[in-house]
Amino acid sequence: MLDQDLLPLTNRRARIRPLRHADAEVYAAGTEDPLVRQFAHLPEDRYTSASVRAVIDQVAAPALDRGDLAVLAIADPRTDAFAGSAVVFDVDETRGSAEVGFWVHPAHRGQGLSAAALELSAEFAARSGLTTLTARTVPANTASRIVLGRAGFTEGEACATTAPSGQQVQTVPWSRRLEQTSHLPLVTDRLVLRLHGVDDASALHRIYSRPDVARFLLDEPWTLAGAEEQVASRRRRTGLEGQSGALSAVIEHEDRLIGDVALWWTGRDHRLAEIGWVVDPGQGGRGLATEAVRAMLDLAFERYGAHRVAAQMDARNTASARLAERVGMHREAQLRQDWWSKGEWTDTVIFAMLASDR
Numbered sequence: 001m002l003d004q005d006l007l008p009l010t011n012r013r014a015r016i017r018p019l020r021h022a023d024a025e026v027y028a029a030g031t032e033d034p035l036v037r038q039f040a041h042l043p044e045d046r047y048t049s050a051s052v053r054a055v056i057d058q059v060a061a062p063a064l065d066r067g068d069l070a071v072l073a074i075a076d077p078r079t080d081a082f083a084g085s086a087v088v089f090d091v092d093e094t095r096g097s098a099e100v101g102f103w104v105h106p107a108h109r110g111q112g113l114s115a116a117a118l119e120l121s122a123e124f125a126a127r128s129g130l131t132t133l134t135a136r137t138v139p140a141n142t143a144s145r146i147v148l149g150r151a152g153f154t155e156g157e158a159c160a161t162t163a164p165s166g167q168q169v170q171t172v173p174w175s176r177r178l179e180q181t182s183h184l185p186l187v188t189d190r191l192v193l194r195l196h197g198v199d200d201a202s203a204l205h206r207i208y209s210r211p212d213v214a215r216f217l218l219d220e221p222w223t224l225a226g227a228e229e230q231v232a233s234r235r236r237r238t239g240l241e242g243q244s245g246a247l248s249a250v251i252e253h254e255d256r257l258i259g260d261v262a263l264w265w266t267g268r269d270h271r272l273a274e275i276g277w278v279v280d281p282g283q284g285g286r287g288l289a290t291e292a293v294r295a296m297l298d299l300a301f302e303r304y305g306a307h308r309v310a311a312q313m314d315a316r317n318t319a320s321a322r323l324a325e326r327v328g329m330h331r332e333a334q335l336r337q338d339w340w341s342k343g344e345w346t347d348t349v350i351f352a353m354l355a356s357d358r
Contacts, residue, residue, distance in 0.1 A: 259280055
């Protein structure tokens, strides 16, 4: 079944997300475009704002809850404005397959949205456990055939099929074998960033139990039992797409765990995120922490489509402040005595990076 917790998914050119009532007017207008009417073969002959809202409430939302149909918006990744629709349907768990259909509003054509949305739809299907994604076009729809080919679909032989509109039409079948996607492990020149494992508690305890590490953190030095609880919690933070809205990774250098780094949404709808890190002080001076944080920032902006990533830290933590500056984050504010920590008032320094800063 399709996993709605993966949504929204974003790349540099497009976003796919559930349809909203606010999309209804633009959706209905887009379906009046001659090319959409000619090639999309939508289930209804005409759409109005009211009928689109009814589809969202009566069809799209319940089906997405069940996981057997996803009627999605294709949106501009910068503004989240509706730009078209992608539909993943005919989900067959036995065969591990589903079909995708798509159309783009005429005001948003020529920007690479179709191919980008198809890539996201393939990722959505793959991460939902499917192994094959299919599509159909009519032979005259040259633009869709080009887009499908660029998106890694293989063209089949034309045959007569029933379109979503119920019409019998001559179509060209396409298919794409899906690879199970995962953003981790992430390999850099010297490091491996991977998800937490059950056996990581001891190594993380060695780092987080140090008083010089805990000094600038909100937690007291970890006990081993506390480390096991923390690892159990962090193992659920496997990606920003899911329900947790967080990704937590350990950092390995030469097969030795030297710290961890985390990324999480603070405002998912507006693509606002925060990053945090802890690295064994004994590994300092070689740029390893910088390498790890830079890799996670790349993931935030390039894979998850973040608009802004912030880092907050104790103002006395000058090592982390220097690291934030090295990776290109901007010092934005110092909040005076805003946090009571370990028996004293402390200042917080805020650094941030925008997608446009890169």
